[in-house]
Amino acid sequence: MSGVEQVSRRGASGRGRLLAGVGAVIGLVVVVGGIIQRQAHFSTLRQQTADAAIPRVQLIAPSHGPSTRTLDLPGNIAAWYQAPIYAQVSGYVHMWYKDIGARVKTGDVLATIDTPGLDAQYAASKANFDVAMARYKLAQITAHRWKALQGTQAVSQQEVDVQAANAEAEQAQVEAARHDVSRYAALIGFKQIVAPFDGVVTSRLADVGDYVNAGGGDVSSHGTATELFSVADVHRMRIFVAIPQDYADIISPKLTADVTVPQHPDRVFKASFLATASAFNASTRTVTTELTVDNSKGELWPDSYATVHFRAPGDPGMLILPEGALIFRAQGMQVALVDDNNRIRLHNVTVGTNLGTMVQILGGLKPTDRVVNNPSAGLLDGQEVRIVDSTPGYNVPSGAAPAVAHDADTRAMPIDNAGTEEAGARQ
Numbered sequence: 001m002s003g004v005e006q007v008s009r010r011g012a013s014g015r016g017r018l019l020a021g022v023g024a025v026i027g028l029v030v031v032v033g034g035i036i037q038r039q040a041h042f043s044t045l046r047q048q049t050a051d052a053a054i055p056r057v058q059l060i061a062p063s064h065g066p067s068t069r070t071l072d073l074p075g076n077i078a079a080w081y082q083a084p085i086y087a088q089v090s091g092y093v094h095m096w097y098k099d100i101g102a103r104v105k106t107g108d109v110l111a112t113i114d115t116p117g118l119d120a121q122y123a124a125s126k127a128n129f130d131v132a133m134a135r136y137k138l139a140q141i142t143a144h145r146w147k148a149l150q151g152t153q154a155v156s157q158q159e160v161d162v163q164a165a166n167a168e169a170e171q172a173q174v175e176a177a178r179h180d181v182s183r184y185a186a187l188i189g190f191k192q193i194v195a196p197f198d199g200v201v202t203s204r205l206a207d208v209g210d211y212v213n214a215g216g217g218d219v220s221s222h223g224t225a226t227e228l229f230s231v232a233d234v235h236r237m238r239i240f241v242a243i244p245q246d247y248a249d250i251i252s253p254k255l256t257a258d259v260t261v262p263q264h265p266d267r268v269f270k271a272s273f274l275a276t277a278s279a280f281n282a283s284t285r286t287v288t289t290e291l292t293v294d295n296s297k298g299e300l301w302p303d304s305y306a307t308v309h310f311r312a313p314g315d316p317g318m319l320i321l322p323e324g325a326l327i328f329r330a331q332g333m334q335v336a337l338v339d340d341n342n343r344i345r346l347h348n349v350t351v352g353t354n355l356g357t358m359v360q361i362l363g364g365l366k367p368t369d370r371v372v373n374n375p376s377a378g379l380l381d382g383q384e385v386r387i388v389d390s391t392p393g394y395n396v397p398s399g400a401a402p403a404v405a406h407d408a409d410t411r412a413m414p415i416d417n418a419g420t421e422e423a424g425a426r427q
Contacts, residue, residue: 055385064320064367087113136170136173245287253273
């Protein structure tokens with residue numbers, strides 16, 4: 001082998017070792033870099049996991065009560081008086097004179113009824129009265145004659161007493177016949193269906209030729225009876241509102257309200273207190289309260305739906321929280337507070353009146369406390385939390401008191417000192 005070949009082989013062997021060394025170094029760098037990167041990833045993941053384990057909370061501060069409180073409740077409008085009118089005699093409708101919507105005065109004839117059977121009974125009662133009167137007169141004459149013969153040998157005292165008693169019995173028969181005539185005369189008066197008071201005819205269920213039954217009204221083909229007419233006095237209206245038990249303290253003789261109805265959306269009617277049931281409905285826990293409103297223009301109709309708006313001065317001195325900030329546990333009603341070290345402190349609170357979306361806090365809370373809004377059920381006392389900003393449009397900004405509109409409350413109090421009226425009196 002020549003020297004040139006040996007030198008060439010040594011150079012190739014040196015380059016191979018150099019490449020192998022460079023490859024080993026590169027591999028070592030890659031392995032070490034991968035280990036370091038993996039450790040960095042593990043460290044980052046550990047930090048992220050530990051950070052994710054800390055609950056995020058949004059904070060609110062207790063706010064003061066609204067200066068003005070309002071309450072909107074559904075109400076039912078009823079007429080001042082409303083009377084269904086039934087027939088008091090049996091017969092057939094001869095004619096009706098007032099249709100629905102007609103204005104009527106007390107005593108106006110609404111309809112007349114043909115009563116041939118009653119007419120015959122009335123005539124018979126008058127005839128019976130005439131017979132009884134004739135017998136009474138005859139008994140009187142006989143009794144006088146026997147009385148004149150008293151003390152003679154012609155008649156005995158017993159016969160005189162019998163004739164006197166017979167005259168008294170006939171007199172009683174006359175009185176009975178007279179009362180019978182009066183009764184039928186009164187029934188004859190019911191042949192005319194008349195309006196019981198000033199008002200408007202709200203329904204007419206009788207037509208010419210309909211058979212009506214005494215005390216039962218118009219008899220349909222199915223044998224059921226309904227009223228012939230319905231008349232309502234609408235000079236004033238009654239409004240019935242069911243007020244929840246939580247707000248019953250607002251009820252007083254000075255209570256007033258604004259009333260709106262769908263058919264007059266731009267009109268506001270002023271209503272005043274009239275009466276209250278002073279007892280709660282066991283199924284709804286509401287108390288029926290009656291208001292009254294003037295209806296001299298006839299704009300309100302009976303059995304209408306109304307929205308009753310109550311307004312009252314608020315209590316800015318009380319503290320309120322959203323309902324979502326409360327936690328109900330075995331220890332009672334609590335709120336979750338965040339201390340200076342960002343740890344949870346569960347505090348018991350005493351709640352007062354429910355104001356709709358807000359709740360009055362009577363005790364256990366200070367205006368400077370930082371309260372967790374919508375806390376989760378898993379929050380524990382002493383647990384570390386992380387404070388985050390509130391979501392715009394959904395939560396109250398952190399550290400700020402929740403905004404309460406002037407009409408956010410749902411209770412009402414009176415706004416004038418007008419006296420009340422007797423519940424059944426016409427005004």
